[in-house]
Structure formats: C-alpha cells, structure tokens
C-alpha cells in the first residue's frame with residue numbers, strides 16, 4: 001500500500017453538492033463575506049477529485065469556468081479523463097499528481113479550492129501541504145471548501161475502524177475481500193452479544209448501514225493508512241495558517257442556530273461569544289460525524305445588509321411548485337413553519353423558473369411584501385434545501401416551447417453510460433451551475449425525448465428497456481414510463497428550466 005493513501009482499489013463515483021461553487025459563494029454571502037460575481041467565469045481546483053464525476057459535472061454546468069482536478073491514483077485520473085472526453089468537455093483538466101508536489105505544479109490562482117472526503121484520510125504533513133497551497137494559490141476573496149470526519153460523532157464508533165484495519169495485515173486476499181471479512185466478523189460478534197454493540201446501539205445501526213454499502217466505499221473510508229477525525233478547532237488552525245477565515249458550513253441549514261441547535265439550548269448558544277466555541281459546542285451537542293466547511297480569503301463584514309449580500313444572486317429549483325413543503329420537524333427537535341401566502345407565492349414563482357433576486361423583488365405578485373421579508377423567505381427556502389442559488393435564470397418559456405428538447409452532449413453521454421448502472425444519475429444543469437439528480441425513469445424519459453422527439457420517445461425507451469435487461473422499475477418515480485414521457489413532453493418549460501440541454505447562447 002502507498003504510504004500516503006491506498007491505490008489498490010478505485011473509489012466509487014458520486015456527485016457532491018458541497019463542491020457547488022454557487023452554493024459555496026452563497027454560504028459566504030449569508031455569513032457576511034462579500035459574494036463574488038461568478039457569471040463571467042472563475043478558476044476552480046478540486047484536490048483529491050477521485051474519479052472526477054463531480055468536477056466533470058461542474059465543468060459541464062459552468063462553461064465559462066476553468067476547472068482543475070488533482071489526484072494521484074492513475075485509475076481515478078483515467079476514469080475522470082474518460083468522462084471528460086465522452087462528454088466533449090474542454091474546460092477541465094485532470095492532473096495525476098501527489099499533493100506532496102503541489103508546490104511544483106504550474107497552476108493559475110484560483111477562486112475556489114475544494115476537497116471532499118480527503119482531509120481526515122491523509123497525514124498531518126499532507127494537510128499542511130494543502131494548507132500552504134491554499135495560502136499561495138487562493139485569490140483574494142477566494143473560497144475553499146474542506147470536508148472531514150469529526151471526533152464528536154466518531155468517538156464511540158471509531159473502534160470499528162480499528163477492528164477493520166487490523167484485517168489488513170493478518171489475512172490473505174485483496175482489500176475488498178478483507179473489508180468484507182472484517183464486516184462479516186463485526187456482524188458475527190454483534191449478533192453473538194459483544195458488549196461493545198450492546199451498550200452502544202449507534203455502533204450497531206452504523207454497522208447495519210456499512211453492510212449495505214459498496215465495498216469500495218468501505219475500503220476508502222476505513223482501510224487507508226491515515227484516518228483521523230478532526231476537531232473544528234484543529235482545521236480552523238490549519239486553515240488559519242493558509243490565511244483564510246471560517247465562513248460557514250454546508251448544508252446551508254447548519255448556518256442557522258435556530259434550526260441546527262436544540263430549542264432548549266438556544267439561550268445558551270446565544271451567549272457564546274466566539275465562532276470557535278460555538279462550533280465546538282454545536283458538534284458536541286449534535287454528535288457531528290462529518291463537517292463540510294467553507295473558508296474565505298477575505299474579512300467578514302457583519303454590517304453588510306442582508307439585501308445587499310444576496311443582491312444579483314439567482315435562485316431556482318428542480319422542484320415543481322406543488323412539491324414544496326412548508327413545515328419541517330428537524331432532528332434537533334426544532335421545527336420550521338413556513339406556511340403563509342408569501343412562501344406559496346415564492347414556490348409558484350420560482351418553482352416554474354429560476355430568477356434573479358432583483359427581478360423577484362419587483363415581481364407584481366409580490367408587491368405587498370417588503371424586500372426584507374422576501375429575502376428572508378428565500379433564505380428559509382434555501383435553508384430547507386428547496387431553493388438553491390443558481391448560475392443563470394431559466395430560459396424564456398416561449399423559446400423553450402419552440403425549440404426541440406435536446407440534451408447537452410455531456411448529459412447525453414453520461415445518461416447512455418450510467419442509466420443501466422444507477423437508480424439516479426447526476427446530470428449537469430447550466431441553470432443550476434451544478435449537478436441535478438434525475439431518477440432512472442425520468443432520465444430515460446428525457447433521453448428518449450431528446451433522441452427520438454416527443455412522438456418517437458415511447459418506442460425508443462421501449463427498445464432501450466429491451467436492450468438493458470433489469471429494466472427501469474426501481475428507478476424513482478412510481479408512475480409508468482409512458483406517463484412520465486408524456487408529462488415531460490407536455491411540459492417543455494419545466495424541461496428547459498432544468499437546464500440539461502446546452503446554454504442557449506452556446507448551442508445552435
């Protein structure tokens with residue numbers, strides 16, 4: 001095994017929303033950092049990009065962005081380049097390099113440097129190498145996103161990692177077999193009454209979830225040479241040496257004490273003076289397992305008015321207006337009640353198409369609401385993951401109706417390759433500037449309409465189903481495929497708003 005990280009088994013491929021530059025920018029903005037104008041392009045670097053699915057999707061969704069991915073696993077870089085080539089992308093480059101050599105690479109300065117699922121799985125020296133890279137290569141005002149395991153959640157389940165790791169040395173077989181043997185042994189011991197599981201029901205629940213997971217994930221989560229849950233304070237110190245400030249966290253809800261902290265502790269938390277103490281206490285109270293934190297190379301200015309922080313931003317969603325929810329009960333014991341005409345009007349307006357905040361503020365349907373009220377309602381809808389900061393407004397609905405629906409080259413290639421393998425496929429949306437997950441049946445419907453037009457779509461999809469045994473029945477929607485195709489074909493506005501074709505100014 002390579003001393004820095006395992007290379008023997010290629011990792012799984014998923015899209016991670018925490019890497020979305022528009023979301024990272026939004027998290028900075030709601031926390032008092034100056035939002036950046038990303039419309040004219042930006043430089044983005046992902047360290048430890050794995051098979052590169054997320055980075056390719058972001059590149060496809062942001063044609064004016066320039067993307068670099070770094071990973072030292074040759075199999076990962078090969079897979080990443082294959083997705084790039086199949087999808088016809090020219091704005092992303094994958095570098096097969098060790099983080100130890102970051103300082104020798106000829107790279108531009110970046111607006112974003114991100115790393116997902118890397119920081120807890122590498123050595124302290126490597127974390128320092130990354131911090132000095134961020135310190136040197138992040139532009140003023142640039143943003144970094146770093147995710148990592150945290151000890152508050154891992155303390156009582158970490159012995160399972162030590163147990164699995166002990167299988168590496170004293171058993172024959174490859175890492176996948178060893179991971180399987182280790183999990184089987186853990187299950188046997190749990191079912192035979194091991195005290196560790198008896199007094200620790202969370203460990204038992206976690207073990208059940210690990211038994212369902214892809215073994216490649218288990219290998220990369222638990223069998224790496226380095227594995228260290230990190231306190232927020234430690235990462236804050238490392239990132240502080242890179243000259244960046246903690247801005248906030250993803251998911252967005254974590255930035256609001258009202259919903260991320262149990263109600264009985266609101267008063268206690270309100271009196272905590274420092275952001276460090278606040279986060280450390282929050283992780284203890286919530287037994288946090290994993291954090292995705294956003295850092296910014298700028299000074300926080302809490303005085304910027306909310307309205308000004310979000311001005312110029314665009315908000316959209318893949319939800320239809322009828323699918324919005326206005327009441328939530330949260331795991332912290334808090335609840336959110338967003339019932340009322342303003343929220344319904346916003347769902348009706350943005351559920352149909354992504355829109356800039358400035359246009360929204362002058363919408364005739366919303367004239368009776370104050371700008372502050374509208375912005376606060378938008379924030380709540382983002383915090384409940386129903387609206388997202390978007391890259392571009394939806395295309396004009398009349399144009400969408402005139403134009404036959406055609407998936408972008410990237411999305412077409414990804415669907416053709418991934419539909420037989422996945423229940424849900426992440427696609428690149430140029431309106432979202434990010435990925436959007438599409439259930440297998442919906443994906444097949446969109447692909448069929450794109451390939452054969454609304455009239456020929458059903459026959460095309462039928463043929464696909466015959467050629468791909470296993471079918472599409474477990475792919476999301478309960479509706480029959482024919483109905484999904486009819487629904488999509490009769491709602492070109494919705495299909496266009498998803499932004500899965502090519503941006504109107506860049507396609508013919």
Ligand SMILES: C[S@@+](CC[C@H](N)C(=O)[O-])C[C@H]1O[C@@H](n2cnc3c(N)ncnc32)[C@H](O)[C@@H]1O
Pocket residue numbers: 004005011012013014016047048049050051070071072073076097098099100115116117118121122126220221
């Ligand atoms: C757990 S995986 C996460 C991959 C990807 N970010 C994701 O979430 O799917 C960690 C990744 O970091 C890469 N990595 C670890 N140490 C590295 C190093 N020293 N130099 C370059 N890449 C490294 C691994 O090859 C692997 O792809």
